[in-house]
Amino acid sequence: MTFDTAQRLTEILLALAFVQQGLEHLAGPRRDRPWAVAQVTLALGVAWGVAPVLSEGLLLLVSIATIRHFRGPYNGGSDRMRLLVLSCLWLSRVAPTVFWQRAALGYLAAQLVLSYTIAGWVKLANPDWRSGRALGDVFAFSVYPVSEALRAWADAPRVLRAVAWLAIAFEVLFPLALLHGSTLAAALVVALAFHLINAAVFGLNRFVWIWLAGYPSLWWFQQATLAHLFER
Amino acid sequence: MLTLWLPALIPSWRFFDRIGPAPSIEYSLAAGDDDWRDVRPRPARVSQVAMVGRLLWNRRWNERLYLISCAERLLDDPTIERVDELCSRVAEIVRAEHGAPGDAAAVSIRIRIVEATRQDGRIVRRVVFVSDARPLAGGSRPAAR
Structure with missing residues (x-):
């Protein structure tokens, strides 16, 4: 996947995530609708x-203003990832050289990896997660x-302990x-399934779409950098 | 502006690092203390078809999670603005979904936050915030106690 393709795919997937969230807000309280109209349009x-x-610069400004409107993120981590993806995309558009354009999308790829790894490490460090009690x-x-x-x-502690360890290991x-x-x-695929299960069981549907929007950058990053080192 | 942007540029990603007290939000339109109701009660069951549909349309649940965030922020730092925000949004939901009984201007609403946590192996629930009454139709600013 070329840099241009990854950048464009990320833009389309991010826009779909914004539209999905914006339409929900359009059907919500009247005071939230102007922000939703601006987000969906952009x-x-x-x-x-x-x-x-x-359009990405304006969407970035509107997104930050929306956080102020809601006095904080509307949906925690998914809002932060949305803003991160948008920021990196915009920076990849305005960066003055090819190196910095690629660095912006590479930073998104690195943060995507960290989003899984750090979430796993903090669980691994917590004895309640290792015993399955936290998931209980x-x-x-x-x-x-x-x-x-x-x-x-x-009431199914053994199952929860196994599920907790699967999540931590992944x-x-x-x-x-x-x-x-290939790995x-x-x-x-496993990560997407993980988000789909979280959406079904915990109602975290926004995480599915916004994390999916980050995947093209990671795919490009692996092919552009690490594939040359390890795939010979 | 930067204070809102920077946490997104340098996120922490410490999802679910610990399972802390879980707040729920209840409201009462009655004068006494006996008639508290969940703002958005959790359904007994959700079908698999509904779970798939919620991937695309999950407005009520996302609004519920937002109200929980508002409650957590209020408990962290109880300002008048945060009380206002939570009370007015709950009142909007009650008016929109349950209808205002009779003259909404004459009906008062109070909200409270109930925290569930595990203590000595048991799940304990306690009321951690109760707002003063305010008109269901909106308007006057409540005082927290």
């Missing part, structure tokens, strides 16, 4: 490739399970997937 401009430096608490009393029926999983070992294109492809 995101459509980004998707169509209309004056990318301007997520099901028992956290705000996330989408139905009361799902709370029953809190997240911690994710950087190793960069060693080869990265497999890891991204």
